[in-house]
Amino acid sequence: MPEMPDKNAIEVRDVSKLFGTGDAQFAALDNVSVSIRENEFFTLLGPSGCGKTTLLRLIAGFDYPTDGQILLYGQDIAPLPPFKRPVNTVFQSYALFPHMTVGQNIAFGLEMLGKPKAEIEARVAEMLKLVRMEALKDRKTSQISGGQQQRVALARALAPQPKVLLLDEPLSALDYKLRKEMQIELKRLQHETGITFIFVTHDQEEALTMSDRIAVMSAGKILQVGSPWDIYDRPAVRFVADFIGETNFLHADVVSANDGRATVRLSSGKEIPATFPSGSSPQGKVTLVVRPEHARVAAPNGTSAHVGHIENVVYLGTDTHFHVRLDDGTPFIVRQQNSRNGHNGFAKAERVGIEFGQDVAQILKD
Ligand code: ATP
Secondary structure, X not given: OOOOOXXXXXXXXXXXXXXXXXXXXXXXXXXXXXXXXXXXXXXXXXXXXXXXXXXXXXXXXXXXXXXXXXXXOOEEOOOOOHHHOOEEXXXXXXXXXXXXXXXXHHHHHHHHOOOOHHHHHHHHHXXXXXXXXXXXXXXXXHHOOHHHHHHHHHHHHXXXXXXXXXXXXXXXXXXXXXXXXXXXXHHHHHHHHOOEEEEEEOOHHHHHHXXXXXXXXXXXXXXXXEOHHHHHHOOOOHHHHHHOOXXXXXXXXXXXXXXXEEEEEEOOOOEEEEEOOOOOOOOOEEEEEEOHHXXXXXXXXXXXXXXXXXXXXXXXXXXXXXXXXXXXXXXXXXXXXXXXXXXXXXXXXXXXXXXXXXXXXXXXXX
């Protein structure tokens, strides 16, 4: 794991944002608190309408919180208008000036700040090099491709050396291949400039690939903040487990729980170890989450956590998905890597046992 600096670039403290009036009033952000560290690639991930853009707009200063505070390096930024904040935004639509050249677009923010001509020229050259667009400096932005426009938008936003760059779904207009390329490019730019990036997406794969940490949002709240590993392997609540990748949910009873480790009894009667999120103290009936690739199917035997029958087998080249119906009626998906000489040898309707690896079951918070 890379070592993380612990200085906070942005602190969002108890921020709420209400829209509408009277009965129609609702909270686009509902008492949100989160700290974003300096030099971090931080992602706000959640479904459409969960409040991601609203939070970015408050940080940028395009709108004001109804309640709460936003601090930039410890200073409350409420009194600062957007152009006085050391924060810049890259929009989904790029918002480039079509009648200007690539170079003029990149120079724009610096000219607004009244920087000397020589400094602007040097900075534009540096930015063109950073985004690998030197050859297209004098081309109008209406005459370059979508991917190239994206690079210009990034260069324009980075040129005034903001402390924080806000990126609102900047890759969503690109086709799949270009999007993959730009994901790598964005990571490189963040690494080379050392600027804190706050990236908004509703694409869980994109969030897992790019981020140092992810905040998963739903209905105006942040449900969990953590590294991609935390979010994928240690989801705290059902929404996070469900939103990120494929997941199995199992019922269990807690036998004992201490120090983040528990023993739980499955409906099969089998007892297995499980982890649980810090700050919770599970007891009684709980829901467990197990990722499909952390379980395997085998001939039923004394070590099987559950027994069931295969309802469907989906061969996917490197992997096979087994859709199993457990004896207690719960559906359960196993994703198993195929061996070199073919598939895994279990067929539809066959009875199988489910086996778990070590530490793969996580107890969800209520
Ligand atoms: P998307 O991924 O679709 O952009 P989002 O997570 O960014 O969604 P927001 O744009 O932050 O969501 O919107 C959160 C909620 O607030 C939505 O229900 C939206 O309709 C509402 N909303 C946003 N701006 C306003 C506004 N100016 N007036 C009224 N409602 C608004």
